[in-house]
Amino acid sequence: xxxxxxxxxxxxxxxxxxxxxxxxxxxxxxxxxxxxxxxxxxxxxxxxxxxxxxxxxxxxxxxxxxxxxxxxxxxxxxxxxxxxxxxxxxxxxxxxxxxxxxxxxxxxxxxxxxxxxxxxxxxxxxxxxxxxxxxxxxxxxxxxxxxxxxxxxxxxxxxxxxxxxxxxxxxxxxxxxxxxxxxxxxxxxxxxxxxxxxxxxxxxxxxxxxxxxxxxxxxxxxxxxxxxxxxxxxxxxxxxxxxxxxxxxxxxxxxxxxxxxxxxxxxxxxxxxxxxxxxxxxxxxxxxxxxxxxxxxxxxxxxxxxxxxxxxxxxxxxxxxxxxxxxxxxxxxxxxxxxxxxxxxxxxxxxxxxxxxxxxxxxxxxxxxxxxxxxxxxxxxxxxxxxxxxxxxxxxxxxxxxxxxxxxxxxxxxxxxxxxxxxxxxxxxxxxxxxxxxxxxxxxxxxxxxxxxxxxxxxxxxxxxxxxxxxxxxxxxxxxxxxxxxxxxxxxxxxxxxxxxxxxxxxxxxxxxxxxxxxxxxxxxxxxxxxxxxxxxxxxxxxxxxxxxxxxxxxxxxxxxxxxxxxxxxxxxxxxxxxxxxxxxxxxxxxxxxxxxxxxxxxxxxxxxxxxxxxxx
Amino acid sequence: xxxxxxxxxxxxxxxxxxxxxxxxxxxxxxxxxxxxxxxxxxxxxxxxxxxxxxxxxxxxxxxxxxxxxxxxxxxxxxx
Numbered sequence: 001x002x003x004x005x006x007x008x009x010x011x012x013x014x015x016x017x018x019x020x021x022x023x024x025x026x027x028x029x030x031x032x033x034x035x036x037x038x039x040x041x042x043x044x045x046x047x048x049x050x051x052x053x054x055x056x057x058x059x060x061x062x063x064x065x066x067x068x069x070x071x072x073x074x075x076x077x078x079x080x081x082x083x084x085x086x087x088x089x090x091x092x093x094x095x096x097x098x099x100x101x102x103x104x105x106x107x108x109x110x111x112x113x114x115x116x117x118x119x120x121x122x123x124x125x126x127x128x129x130x131x132x133x134x135x136x137x138x139x140x141x142x143x144x145x146x147x148x149x150x151x152x153x154x155x156x157x158x159x160x161x162x163x164x165x166x167x168x169x170x171x172x173x174x175x176x177x178x179x180x181x182x183x184x185x186x187x188x189x190x191x192x193x194x195x196x197x198x199x200x201x202x203x204x205x206x207x208x209x210x211x212x213x214x215x216x217x218x219x220x221x222x223x224x225x226x227x228x229x230x231x232x233x234x235x236x237x238x239x240x241x242x243x244x245x246x247x248x249x250x251x252x253x254x255x256x257x258x259x260x261x262x263x264x265x266x267x268x269x270x271x272x273x274x275x276x277x278x279x280x281x282x283x284x285x286x287x288x289x290x291x292x293x294x295x296x297x298x299x300x301x302x303x304x305x306x307x308x309x310x311x312x313x314x315x316x317x318x319x320x321x322x323x324x325x326x327x328x329x330x331x332x333x334x335x336x337x338x339x340x341x342x343x344x345x346x347x348x349x350x351x352x353x354x355x356x357x358x359x360x361x362x363x364x365x366x367x368x369x370x371x372x373x374x375x376x377x378x379x380x381x382x383x384x385x386x387x388x389x390x391x392x393x394x395x396x397x398x399x400x401x402x403x404x405x406x407x408x409x410x411x412x413x414x415x416x417x418x419x420x421x422x423x424x425x426x427x428x429x430x431x432x433x434x435x436x437x438x439x440x441x442x443x444x445x446x447x448x449x450x451x452x453x454x455x456x457x458x459x460x461x462x463x464x465x466x467x468x469x470x471x472x473x474x475x476x477x478x479x480x481x482x483x484x485x486x487x488x489x490x491x492x493x494x495x496x497x498x499x500x501x502x503x504x505x506x507x508x509x510x511x512x513x514x515x516x517x518x519x520x521x522x523x524x525x526x527x528x529x530x531x532x533x534x535x536x537x538x539x540x541x542x543x544x545x546x547x548x549x550x551x552x553x554x555x556x557x558x559x560x561x562x563x564x565x566x567x568x569x570x571x572x573x574x575x576x577x578x579x580x581x582x583x584x585x586x587x588x589x590x591x592x593x594x595x596x597x598x599x600x601x602x603x604x605x606x607x608x609x610x611x612x613x614x615x616x617x
Numbered sequence: 618x619x620x621x622x623x624x625x626x627x628x629x630x631x632x633x634x635x636x637x638x639x640x641x642x643x644x645x646x647x648x649x650x651x652x653x654x655x656x657x658x659x660x661x662x663x664x665x666x667x668x669x670x671x672x673x674x675x676x677x678x679x680x681x682x683x684x685x686x687x688x689x690x691x692x693x694x695x696x
Contacts, residue, residue, distance in 0.1 A: 074645045078638060105670045109645045134671070221637075224644040232647070235670075257658060257666060257675070363675035367663035375677055376664065466664050466677030467642055 019065040026098035028071035029471045031126045034156040036068040080397040094172045095121045101131035108231045115175035118195030121149045128153045137240045148176035180226035249473040256360040281344040282427030294336030324507040341423025350484040354476035372452025375466040385416035390580045400464030413577040414601045415448040420549035503546035530610040532617040547578040571609030576601045621681035627656045629688035
């Protein structure tokens with residue numbers, strides 16, 4: 001399992017040891033990701049909620065190896081992200097700690113923890129402009145003096161303060177270690193090798209204790225409280241605040257979490273998303289990109305070109321430009337149908353993420369989520385799941401317990417359609433009238449709740465409770481939103497296109513060998529008898545094994561009645577997760593769970609789809 | 618008295634957080650035993666939103682039930 005006992009040497013020691021390892025550490029929402037981008041010239045995810053940079057990103061610039069870490073509130077072992085950050089930080093030559101100027105009270109806890117680890121540091125007080133606007137005055141010079149490390153004020157998105165930061169990074173210093181821990185660290189230094197290891201041991205980190213054959217000393221609370229006191233004292237000296245009235249964003253933020261106003265706001269947001277993706281893109285835009293551009297211009301052109309050299313009826317001709325051709329159908333689906341939907345979805349999701357709305361949705365829906373064994377935090381992977389279930393499965397790491405992770409992964413794998421699939425589904429169902437939309441939605445929501453409720457009853461243990469911070473609302477910056485949309489859409493193409501091509505090849509080969517007809521006949525009792533769909537629907541489900549959106553697209557091209565469309569969309573939504581998701585589940589959990597979930601999805605999809613068919617067809 | 622008994626606008630001192638892990642996480646947020654918080658909002662059967670300094674935190678209801686608080690604060694503070 002790659003989640004536990006992940007030693008630093010496994011995944012970050014890929015570069016030569018003579019490089020200076022510069023590790024970026026910061027709280028969620030500190031703007032750390034923009035830093036990595038600005039320091040290295042590479043783009044990484046920029047978000048306003050915990051959990052998006054779970055993967056470690058690194059870049060080599062000159063003699064420095066820059067390593068990004070997940071945003072965390074402290075370095076310990078409370079979740080997988082903290083473990084990753086801990087292991088990377090322990091190997092650092094220099095830590096660049098990014099703190100949010102508006103939340104020094106929260107962020108300096110991590111800063112002091114890094115200082116107590118004895119590693120040379122530079123602190124960047126970021127988003128200084130927002131803090132000043134909010135009426136805060138921060139004495140950076142005094143902060144630097146009290147911490148004992150260089151402190152630089154920055155506005156990362158405007159690239160302000162980076163010249164000073166680069167200068168400061170030439171002379172990082174180990175800071176003033178807290179009196180509450182310094183003697184113990186010196187005492188343990190010989191035994192444990194570094195102050196970092198010694199500190200984590202003193203803070204009851206079980207993994208670190210185990211590495212050194214020790215048991216935890218039980219001193220975490222004493223250290224944490226003393227450090228908290230030092231933070232409060234620092235803030236008291238360094239920050240002066242001018243009183244200000246409630247700002248509009250504060251009032252808006254409050255309205256977002258109160259059910260009376262928050263639920264209508266959430267519904268309005270979802271409706272707007274539906275309108276943009278399901279109506280505008282899925283119908284107006286796709287009509288142009290798929291029918292006019294791809295089927296009207298691209299496909300005839302590529303067919304004409306290929307058939308100059310080989311016959312369209314030959315084996316190779318069928319594979320390339322046949323009904324399921326790699327050069328025709330695959331390209332049309334990926335670029336004409338799915339890409340516009342995916343771009344639209346990520347654009348909206350990026351705006352939501354950067355605005356700070358998501359944690360408020362988490363608070364609003366916390367109560368509902370507790371009944372399915374999750375807490376409000378699970379909203380984040382669930383919403384991300386509507387973008388890409390694979391990515392969302394990785395994000396479940398931010399959940400507190402293994403139990404919650406399993407429930408969240410099961411719900412994602414079985415009930416959440418990804419953006420590409422959702423786009424196709426919305427495009428097909430939207431014109432069928434509200435009754436059909438209602439049948440589809442209530443079925444999927446019903447299955448979601450039923451699975452969550454059952455797992456919550458059946459699984460042993462207890463889920464963790466909600467404890468999150470609500471960052472201030474802010475207007476997303478267009479540049480960030482566009483960059484993020486661009487990089488995620490690009491990732492979609494890179495990931496999906498090869499799988500689609502593979503799926504198309506498999507289908508073509510099955511068709512050529514006659515196996516497709518045999519499979520269709522074999523599955524006829526299921527597809528025709530139980531689901532009441534045409535027998536060709538089996539082809540779409542085979543495509544769906546590769547990727548569900550591919551299967552949905554296959555169903556889109558079939559001639560179905562309104563009721564059959566609803567049944568087929570329910571079935572394909574609940575159908576097995578795509579190959580990429582399975583691989584991630586396999587890595588994050590175990591092959592048993594991955595296989596179990598795959599088979600469950602298969603069974604649930606046909607069972608529920610059939611039930612709906614028996615009722616409405 | 619626990620955190621979930623408070624109403625919007627109440628100012629209270631955190632007295633005791635029973636769960637070890639939660640207590641450690643809360644200290645990181647600045648909500649340690651003895652710290653003063655203002656209740657920003659109490660969602661019906663849902664989380665309690667508290668304010669401390671410039672930060673707002675959402676605390677799940679079950680957790681809020683386990684956090685005992687000192688309220689009301691002394692007359693001098695309420696005045």
